[in-house]
Amino acid sequence: MKILFATYKTVPFVLMVLLNESTATYMVHFDLCIKNTTGRCTEINVESPPYLPNNVPIVFLIHGWTSDGSASWYDSTIDALWQTNDQYHFIKVDWSIRSKTIYITAQSAVDEAGIIIANFIVKLNNTYSVPFENILEIGFSLGAQVAGFAGKEVQKLTEKKISRIVALDPAGPLFDGRPKEEMLNPNDAENVVVIHTNGGFAGYVDDAGTIDIFPNGGSSQPGCTVALLRNILKLSETIGCSHSRSYKLFVEALLHPDKFQAKKCYNWIVYLISEDLCEDETVTLGDLTTTATGKYYLKTEDEPPYY
Known part of the structure; x- marks a missing residue:
C-alpha cells in the first residue's frame, strides 16, 4: 500500500493508492491500436501486456473530464498520425471511473491515474525494453494533467524522462495557483508542448511547458465568442468550444503542417501590433x-480546417 499525501492550495486531501495490477485493472483500462490489425484496437491485459517492438513510437492518448476511452479526438488523432507514420x-x-465524477473529485485523481500509467510504461520498458525516448503522451484537459503526473512518476521510478508530452489545453480550474511540482510542468518530459486555447476558463492560463503555443492568444477562439454574444446562457457551450479547439487544431496541424506556423513572441499584444516585433523563430503547431x-503565437480561422 502506498500512501500519497498532498496539500494543494485549493483542495487538501489524503489519497490512498494501492499500486498493484488489480488497481490498474479497476481504475485504468488500456486499448492497443495498431494499423492493419483486425478490430483496430484491442484491450490490453496489464498483467501480461502484449509484445511491443522497441523501435516504434508508442503514443498514450489520455482523455479529460466526463470523457472515456471512446473520446472522439482519439480516433481523429490516430488517423492523422497514421498518415504521417503508419508505424505508430x-x-x-480510459480512466473514466474517476473522470466521470464531479470535477473536484476527478481532478483530485489525476495523480493516481498518472501513477498507474507510469507503472505500465515502466513495465513495458522492463518487459520488452521499450525505451522511454519512444514514449509520447497526448492529453486533453484533465488528461494533460494526468500525463504530467505520469511523467513525474516515471522519473521517480527510473530517474529517466519520457520523450514528449503534448498537452492540449491542460485543465485550469483547481490547478491555477498550484506549485509547479503539483501540476503539469516543463520537467515532466524531455519536451513538454502545451497548446493553450481556453486559458483562464477551462484551460490553464500560464506557461506550463518547455514550449507554450497560444493560438489566437490562447484564451478564446474565433467563432466561439460570437456564439456567447448571441446567447449569454450558452456560456458552458462557448467555453467547451474554445477548450476543444485545442485538439481540433492539433489534428488539422498534423494533416496540414505548413498552415499552422506559430511565431515566437513576447506576448499576444506584441504579436497583434506587428509580427515584425517578434523573433524570427517559428514552429509548427503539430510538430512532434x-x-x-x-x-x-498564431492566428487561425473560425471554421474547419481553421486556416
Whole structure:
C-alpha cells in the first residue's frame, strides 16, 4: 500500500493508492491500436501486456473530464498520425471511473491515474525494453494533467524522462495557483508542448511547458465568442468550444503542417501590433520533433480546417 499525501492550495486531501495490477485493472483500462490489425484496437491485459517492438513510437492518448476511452479526438488523432507514420502504436487510456465524477473529485485523481500509467510504461520498458525516448503522451484537459503526473512518476521510478508530452489545453480550474511540482510542468518530459486555447476558463492560463503555443492568444477562439454574444446562457457551450479547439487544431496541424506556423513572441499584444516585433523563430503547431522553447503565437480561422 502506498500512501500519497498532498496539500494543494485549493483542495487538501489524503489519497490512498494501492499500486498493484488489480488497481490498474479497476481504475485504468488500456486499448492497443495498431494499423492493419483486425478490430483496430484491442484491450490490453496489464498483467501480461502484449509484445511491443522497441523501435516504434508508442503514443498514450489520455482523455479529460466526463470523457472515456471512446473520446472522439482519439480516433481523429490516430488517423492523422497514421498518415504521417503508419508505424505508430497507440494506447487509448480510459480512466473514466474517476473522470466521470464531479470535477473536484476527478481532478483530485489525476495523480493516481498518472501513477498507474507510469507503472505500465515502466513495465513495458522492463518487459520488452521499450525505451522511454519512444514514449509520447497526448492529453486533453484533465488528461494533460494526468500525463504530467505520469511523467513525474516515471522519473521517480527510473530517474529517466519520457520523450514528449503534448498537452492540449491542460485543465485550469483547481490547478491555477498550484506549485509547479503539483501540476503539469516543463520537467515532466524531455519536451513538454502545451497548446493553450481556453486559458483562464477551462484551460490553464500560464506557461506550463518547455514550449507554450497560444493560438489566437490562447484564451478564446474565433467563432466561439460570437456564439456567447448571441446567447449569454450558452456560456458552458462557448467555453467547451474554445477548450476543444485545442485538439481540433492539433489534428488539422498534423494533416496540414505548413498552415499552422506559430511565431515566437513576447506576448499576444506584441504579436497583434506587428509580427515584425517578434523573433524570427517559428514552429509548427503539430510538430512532434521540435525542441524549441518559449512562447509562440498564431492566428487561425473560425471554421474547419481553421486556416
